Amino acid sequence: DEIKKSRDYLKTLFDVIPSALYTVDIQRKITGWNNVAAKITGFDAKDVIGKGCNLFAIEPCLHTCGLFDKNTPKPVLNRECTLKTKDGKIKTVLKNADEIRDGSGNVIGGVESFEDITERKEMEERMMSSVAELARSNKELENFAYSLSHDLQEPLRSVSGYLSLVEKRYADKLDSEGVEFVQVAVSGAKKMSRMIEDLLGYSRVQTRGGKFSSVNMTISLEKALRKLRTVIENSGAKIEYGRLPIVTADETQMVVIFQNIISNAIRYRSKDFPKIMVGSSENEREWVFAIADNGTGFDMKYSESIFRLFKRLNKYDNHPGTGIGLPIAKRIIDRHGGKIWAESKPGAGSTFYFTLPKKM
Numbered sequence: 001d002e003i004k005k006s007r008d009y010l011k012t013l014f015d016v017i018p019s020a021l022y023t024v025d026i027q028r029k030i031t032g033w034n035n036v037a038a039k040i041t042g043f044d045a046k047d048v049i050g051k052g053c054n055l056f057a058i059e060p061c062l063h064t065c066g067l068f069d070k071n072t073p074k075p076v077l078n079r080e081c082t083l084k085t086k087d088g089k090i091k092t093v094l095k096n097a098d099e100i101r102d103g104s105g106n107v108i109g110g111v112e113s114f115e116d117i118t119e120r121k122e123m124e125e126r127m128m129s130s131v132a133e134l135a136r137s138n139k140e141l142e143n144f145a146y147s148l149s150h151d152l153q154e155p156l157r158s159v160s161g162y163l164s165l166v167e168k169r170y171a172d173k174l175d176s177e178g179v180e181f182v183q184v185a186v187s188g189a190k191k192m193s194r195m196i197e198d199l200l201g202y203s204r205v206q207t208r209g210g211k212f213s214s215v216n217m218t219i220s221l222e223k224a225l226r227k228l229r230t231v232i233e234n235s236g237a238k239i240e241y242g243r244l245p246i247v248t249a250d251e252t253q254m255v256v257i258f259q260n261i262i263s264n265a266i267r268y269r270s271k272d273f274p275k276i277m278v279g280s281s282e283n284e285r286e287w288v289f290a291i292a293d294n295g296t297g298f299d300m301k302y303s304e305s306i307f308r309l310f311k312r313l314n315k316y317d318n319h320p321g322t323g324i325g326l327p328i329a330k331r332i333i334d335r336h337g338g339k340i341w342a343e344s345k346p347g348a349g350s351t352f353y354f355t356l357p358k359k360m
Helices: 002-016 035-041 118-169 176-207 217-227 229-235 251-267 325-335
Strands: 020-025 030-033 076-084 090-101 107-116 213-216 238-241 246-249 275-282 286-293 340-344 350-357
Touching: 020 035, 035 090, 035 107, 090 118, 118 176, 176 325, 213 217, 213 251, 217 229, 217 238, 217 251, 229 251, 246 251, 246 350, 251 275, 251 286, 251 325, 251 350, 325 340, 325 350
Parallel strands: 238 275
Antiparallel strands: 020 030, 020 107, 076 090, 090 107, 213 246, 275 286, 286 350, 340 350
16 A cells, blocks of 8 residues: 555656656666656656657767766766657757666666756847847948948049148138038038048948956046046146056957046036046946036937937037947947936036946
């Protein structure tokens, strides 16, 4: 009676386990087969009991579980295999196995479980294919941007150069309106050249980014300020900052972020001398950086559009620039797995925030 109760208990346990489970004897003949195994393979217990695993296992997976192999550590965990169902379909499974021993320690059989990961594998393959396609598309985009930059820059230089010659050689033959027309055309050609260069830089954020390493953000900020020295001196801007943290990032791109946001703050300054404050804070998951200014500010209804390519809130004549600095900053932060946003009010300045994860 006790033996029967024990067997009934084990059979119930065998069938309610959520994984496919079966047992084999030392000759790898199947001695037990649960309901999940039947559901995945289509073979009922009566189809497999007393038969070998070659009924459903496929070479070379038939002998790769290492169940009775002395050189294979036990238990065998997460071994990927393929099997054939009763109706001939091929499925990918993740198998685990271990030996069963008697009271004397002799191997008398084994137990194997498996999980159907066919859909997961197909999804992974589709994802890998998509990633490869995206990489190819990005490469094509970069090549296109480079070709566009190279092919358009030459005629633009030619147009700008000849217009400048017209302005110099024929200034005495042009009236004031004619001179103005030439100057506007030269200015437009130069702006187009800068836009092409900036577009090329935008396309290379992902494909030409450097490796991530430990970056002292204080040093990155100071490098950006040195690049902006002339702009800062001409505007009379005052930059205040404290000690910034060390993060894991692309150092060159961190300099670009500070340079783009601070130059933007100086460009859109109010009548007062620009005053810009840079600080940081942290939470459990990320570092948060803030760059606040006393500039003209903007309506918050434009808070998302300012990060779009070539989107500008002011006319070019009033604030020179291509309108791509903030989109480049956003693309860099996206590459680092962070977020970037701005808070502002017309006439009350703006504060730009960006985050960097603590764990990459």
